[in-house]
Amino acid sequence: MFEQTNEQAYSEITPEIIHLAKLSDQADQIDPTLYTKYDVKRGLRDLNGKGVVTGLTHISRITAKKLVDGEEVPDAGHLYYRGLSIEDLVEGFAKEGRYGFEEIAYLLLFGNLPKEKELNVFKDLLVKFRTDLPANFVRDVIMTAPSGDMMNVLARSVLTLYSFDETADDISLPNVLRQCLQLIAMMPMISVYGYHIYQHYYKGNSLVIRQPSPDLSFAENILYMLRRDGRYTELEARLLDICLVLHMEHGGGNNSTFTTHVVTSSGTDTYSSFAASLGSLKGPRHGGANIKVVHMMDELKKRVRNWQDREEIRSYLRALLNKEAFDHSGLIYGIGHAIYSVSDPRAVILERFAGRLSEEKGLQEEMALYHLVEELAPQVIAEKARMYKGVSANVDFFSGFVYQMLRLPTELYTPIFAIARSVGWSAHRLEELTGRGKIIRPAYLAVGDQRQYVPMTKR
Numbered sequence: 128m129f130e131q132t133n134e135q136a137y138s139e140i141t142p143e144i145i146h147l148a149k150l151s152d153q154a155d156q157i158d159p160t161l162y163t164k165y166d167v168k169r170g171l172r173d174l175n176g177k178g179v180v181t182g183l184t185h186i187s188r189i190t191a192k193k194l195v196d197g198e199e200v201p202d203a204g205h206l207y208y209r210g211l212s213i214e215d216l217v218e219g220f221a222k223e224g225r226y227g228f229e230e231i232a233y234l235l236l237f238g239n240l241p242k243e244k245e246l247n248v249f250k251d252l253l254v255k256f257r258t259d260l261p262a263n264f265v266r267d268v269i270m271t272a273p274s275g276d277m278m279n280v281l282a283r284s285v286l287t288l289y290s291f292d293e294t295a296d297d298i299s300l301p302n303v304l305r306q307c308l309q310l311i312a313m314m315p316m317i318s319v320y321g322y323h324i325y326q327h328y329y330k331g332n333s334l335v336i337r338q339p340s341p342d343l344s345f346a347e348n349i350l351y352m353l354r355r356d357g358r359y360t361e362l363e364a365r366l367l368d369i370c371l372v373l374h375m376e377h378g379g380g381n382n383s384t385f386t387t388h389v390v391t392s393s394g395t396d397t398y399s400s401f402a403a404s405l406g407s408l409k410g411p412r413h414g415g416a417n418i419k420v421v422h423m424m425d426e427l428k429k430r431v432r433n434w435q436d437r438e439e440i441r442s443y444l445r446a447l448l449n450k451e452a453f454d455h456s457g458l459i460y461g462i463g464h465a466i467y468s469v470s471d472p473r474a475v476i477l478e479r480f481a482g483r484l485s486e487e488k489g490l491q492e493e494m495a496l497y498h499l500v501e502e503l504a505p506q507v508i509a510e511k512a513r514m515y516k517g518v519s520a521n522v523d524f525f526s527g528f529v530y531q532m533l534r535l536p537t538e539l540y541t542p543i544f545a546i547a548r549s550v551g552w553s554a555h556r557l558e559e560l561t562g563r564g565k566i567i568r569p570a571y572l573a574v575g576d577q578r579q580y581v582p583m584t585k586r
Contacts, residue, residue, distance in 0.1 A: 204467035226344035256312035278409040280321035289398040306397040307553035318542040376551030383407040391559040414541040417527035420461040461524030473522035
């Protein structure tokens with residue numbers, strides 16, 4: 128088994144640290160009323176939660192309102208990739224029997240859907256880059272410091288790849304595109320290998336490292352490398368492919384993509400940009416919500432005896448909001464979104480395909496339970512709080528259940544998100560570099576009092 132030396136000493140929080148942390152907490156407290164007094168858009172949002180517009184993009188667009196008699200009112204949510212509806216895109220490649228990841232990645236990166244020859248050239252590039260991990264990289268980098276957090280493995284590995292790139296700091300568009308495509312292609316391998324290595328060293332499982340197959344799609348290769356027998360059903364692979372497409376991009380204002388713009392605007396290298404965005408996505412407020420949904424639903428299944436009893440389910444949901452259940456956060460995870468109110472188009476698509484997989488897996492009862500929670504949660508929330516807009520299930524509500532049915536380990540839920548979103552980050556990095564904009568530097572208003580320096584002997 129892998130052993131960590133001096134682990135306790137390294138992680139120890141000493142009494143001195145506790146004392147200094149209290150001083151820091153006292154020094155950093157800001158009166159919340161000052162945000163209103165000075166009209167500060169905390170979190171780059173106004174009082175209604177609407178994001179402050181800080182940039183322009185061609186890459187994607189999100190709509191959740193419509194005009195009625197000259198006034199904006201909530202509407203079904205829509206997501207557009209390069210002006211094309213996500214519903215039409217998914218229906219298009221699914222109806223024609225194709226895997227969509229590579230095709231939609233081409234669209235986001237280059238602006239138009241590819242012709243067959245263009246798509247084949249692009250696929251061949253990704254196949255080539257999958258095998259471009261430096262010699263002994265798995266042994267010397269991933270195996271050197273196994274971690275149970277695959278986002279940490281991804282960030283560390285991405286930064287280490289900088290050392291192998293002879294033109295790492297060249298931010299010309301051809302070089303950045305080459306770097307982005309390599310990282311998009313390599314991230315599934317790094318994530319899956321990191322997981323297997325963690326399972327080997329910490330859990331004592333046999334180590335299985337399988338090379339990706341050039342004959343398989345992007346989504347198929349993830350399942351092929353992850354599963355010990357390399358086997359999967361066509362529906363499983365197609366649903367994972369759809370998940371990747373749905374998570375690929377979501378406007379420039381989400382936390383990790385905005386991080387891409389901020390870091391790119393400084394002129395830094397692609398590896399540092401990706402690592403920064405990975406750090407953002409790792410946060411549970413951004414990339415870990417579907418794990419919370421799964422754990423919340425697991426507790427619900429234990430506490431609710433009759434999964435068809437609407438009142439019993441309502442009672443549990445009220446307990447969640449009253450901080451009496453699950454993690455006592457007062458949240459119903461997977462319900463509500465910063466932009467969408469009537470519906471999240473990604474959740475609508477995923478729910479439809481998840482229903483098919485639940486039938487294949489014999490999990491129709493669990494699917495019905497998700498439907499009931501989806502229906503009742505907004506009603507329970509409305510009982511407790513006045514809402515300026517409605518709430519509905521978001522993509523995280525169903526993606527965790529889908530990943531459960533796909534037998535994906537929870538350690539890979541957020542990395543799967545990162546693998547998909549790497550395409551969006553790449554498109555936005557290229558857009559920021561092409562626009563040659565100013566370095567992004569928002570203002571902070573200082574509210575502390577002016578003070579005089581006090582000599583050491585008089586403090």
